[in-house]
Amino acid sequence: MDLKLATIDLGLIAPEIIIAAVAMLILLLGNVVRRRTILAYFGLFGLVAALLTALPRWGNPASGFYGMVQADNFAIFFKIIFIIAAGLTILMARRYLISHEIESPEFYALLLFSAVGMMVMAATSDLVVIFLGLEIMSVPLYVMAAFARHDVSSNEAGIKYFIMGAFASGILIYGIALVYGATGTTDLRRILADWGFFEMHSQLFLYSGAILVLIGFGFKVAAVPFHMWVPDVYQGAPTPVTAFFSVAPKAAGFAALLRIFTYGFADMSQLWAILWILAVLTMTVGNILAIFQDNIKRMLAYSSIAHAGYILVALTAGGDGAVSSAAYYLLAYTFFNLGAFAVITLIDTRNSSTAQIDEMQGLSGRHPFLAAVLALFMFALAGFPPTAGFMGKFYIFSEAIKNGYIGLAIIGVMNSFVSVYYYLRVVVVSFFARPNKEFEAVSYTPAIFIVLVITAAGTLILGILPGYWLSLARAGIFQFL
């Protein structure tokens, strides 16, 4: 069978097709297959198959569908992140879903549909297609947030996320419309090429449009002041869903931001000051509010805002080096943040759990391995060597300094110092606090154990041996098509 029809090369979107097909099959098979395990593993199988079709394209970028699809290294790199995040989420979610009696095939299907949306977002340089991907990604996420339908706070999370998300989508599409009005195209490559031909009054439209686009994605990546939904949604959503939220949509949002603002809108120098302010606000507000949280999910919600701030530093710095440092950071962050959430998911499988930080008392005595990896992830989040968190921050801040943003780098480093406090608090509580009562034991499943091992290994390998991964990032990932 010949898949190539004129400029329509289905091979370019094979990963998306595979995952979407698997997701639909899961919905259908859910009617007949009684054993959910099979469906979960079928979903994993789809992700692996998609990964295997995506990897061979590394190094031969191609464009198709009349320029609507870009299968370049940048897209592949982010697809890998989405696949890792989705796969690990499936592995860690099952046990939690069962113990909370909310497991159903739709969960896996929604997760996969959402991943497809992210992949579309990363693999195009057309604003309309990016918006399409964003919506494919977001709608399943709204449902997943409310997946614990008997739980009021989960419902609240879903509703809030949906309304705020719709609000942000409106602003985004308005921005895209303004850009189109000013330039006559939604193709970033054309905008870049024609830069300089736009007249003064269309420049105002263009800039206004660009700012609205920035705000639209700023919502998705949880940049301050568009972050208000984050704590409520993260706390209310089922824990594995929160884990996925904290990593994958953020990476997708940044994939779009990086492609739009360091490529298509690369010449809009007047935007840089705005990015600077957003980065500083996001880092600072996220960190300061995280300090006083007693709920660990809420604390990690604010922490994820702060991390978005660090990546915004890279976006502000601009340039190839900064883009690769942001991508490197997102890959590293995927490992250690998902790892941290995997530990919390495991603890949360007990129905009595309230996810308070104090609940970690006595963890190290009861589950030394769990306490050790949790400490590792906290150290990584705080940016200690030899973890991936340190290397990631190091590269971002050094790129910022290289591009003349010394003040921004200093603010970033000071923010990291502040963050040490609340991350280490978790470590201190789980290792040194004298427990009031015995830590209620949890039982591992092999799947969660695998997640912990993979995320811990990723955190350490990216931290101790960053050379290979970074040279991968440098050696032409980010030649956009």
Place this chain on the structure above:
Amino acid sequence: MSYYLLLIPLFPLLGFLINGLLLGKLNKKIVSIVACGAVGLSFLWGLKLFFNLLALPADSRIIEEIAFTWIPSGEFNVNVGFLFDPLSAVMVLVVSGVGFLIHLYSIGYMHDDSGYGRYFTYLNLFIFSMLTLVLANNYLLMFVGWEGVGLCSYLLIGFWFEKQTAADAGKKAFIVNRIGDFGFLLGLFIIFWSTGSLNFITVFDKAPQVFAMGAGLITAATLLLFLGATGKSAQIPLYVWLPDAMEGPTPVSALIHAATMVTAGVYMIARSHVLFLMAPTTLMVVAIVGVATALFAATIALTQNDIKRVLAYSTISQLGYMFVACGVAAFSAGIFHLMTHAFFKALLFLGAGSVIHSLSGQQDMRFMGGLKRHMPTTFWTFLVATLAIAGIPGLSGFFSKDEILWKSFSSDYGSIWIWAIGLFTAMLTAFYMFRLLFLTFYGGERMDHHAKEHLHESPKIMTVPLTILGVLAIVGGYIGIPHILGGGNNFEKFLEPVMGNVQHGGEEAMVMASSGQNGGTELMLMGISVVLILASIYLAYVLYVKNIALAGKIRQSLSGLHKILYGKYYVDELYGAVIIRPLIGLSLFLWKIVDVILIDGLLNGLATIIGDISKIMRPVQSGLLRRYTTVFLLGVVLILGYFVFR
């Protein structure tokens, strides 16, 4: 062709990971097989590569392999890469070979210890770090190994950490080494700053262009490197940690604090000889510090009663010899002595361990004696090692020590004074070593009844390594027989591609020797030293076997001197008064005033401010959707407004 140099350090790393991750889950047998097997495999692979190296023509015996890029960061690129040339080949074989034997020995020695698994885990980590140190192709990776061995040394000195003295000794070693490491690091900064690289080959290529001969910068860099070496290799002024390091298990003393780690400083200087040769002042300092340490430590060793302490001071003294060799630019002689010393000093420590084992932990020689009958293998191997370190012709120590003495006399950088002090130290060495031998193995049995019944020869797993090391202590020197005695000085020739022809070794010496120039002098000096050494052995025999009362009488008539020597020149007390006490005072000031009042006050104030800000901001997060959208919209308006009205 790929040589897979990576495998050499990889095996012990795997051993460390297996034993470390499964600590307490494996039985002793598996732990020993994994640990010893890992080091054994390293040795075999090193041996194979050694023969590969020999098959190459002498000039191209440099194998450099980059395993992967470790830190790429702008101009600062560091690879994890390995360099295998004659120098590192010697080091790899010594480290893994002697290391393997000591691993075997440890199976017997540590058999009843509750920390068996932990012990072998540390030991494998040590071998991994040491092999990384000697195989690294750049200073930074070498520094990683350098710090790694320091860490292992700390962990193993304090292995029995329930004992206060052991824990203290570990800390002391670590802190003293920090001072040296700091110097080393500063030296590296200068090197990187001037040459733009830390890779050995690049640095040595560029050095002649960026440094002027004897200039201040290169002198400073090499002096700082040497400061690092004095820490690790226990030279004046940083030697104080090594005697205390004897608190660790005896095989550790043999492996780390005699045969391998403490020689890292010598290796580092030999590796950097290109730099040192450009700084004659540094070379002079190295030679003087070396010879002073040799003499100083030897005099202390004369009076000590603890069998391991005598050996510890002897190690310091012998390391002094190696630095003398480096200081007179006879680097291959230094490495030669490093190798032979590894054999006989490891043997001495293991023999001492065997004695201690048999006496259930007794280390004081005043409660030993007459062990010759009870422990024949230990005795005979110990005798061989003693003869070797004393420098009796025909054994390894003779060749290497004499090479150093001759070079310190004949080299352009040498002087008759260095030679004379070196020779005097050699006499002292022979004396205190035979004192130790006689007190331990001869004379009456001075231990108590209980211990006497318990006397036994050590098990096979301990005596076999002793025997192998005994053979090496004899034949190890034959690869470096000087021309004057009809040998080929093959060792020096083997190292020549690395060291160059700096001290007129090799061909030139052969010509000189055959023409009779200098040859007579060399033979004469050799003769003098042999006669003097034999005389001091005889003196030891008279004092400690034939006429023991005389020794006591001498001690009494020289009681003042004896007290100083026995008190180790009170250097520890001096350091305590001059450095440590003021430091504690300063620390108290920094703690009570600067830290508590100034810094904490500032930080607490800052924390209160952040807390207040947080309190103000929290009500905004009310959970009300309408408030969220308001904030959102406010953000949009502000940003757009900023842009429009800027």
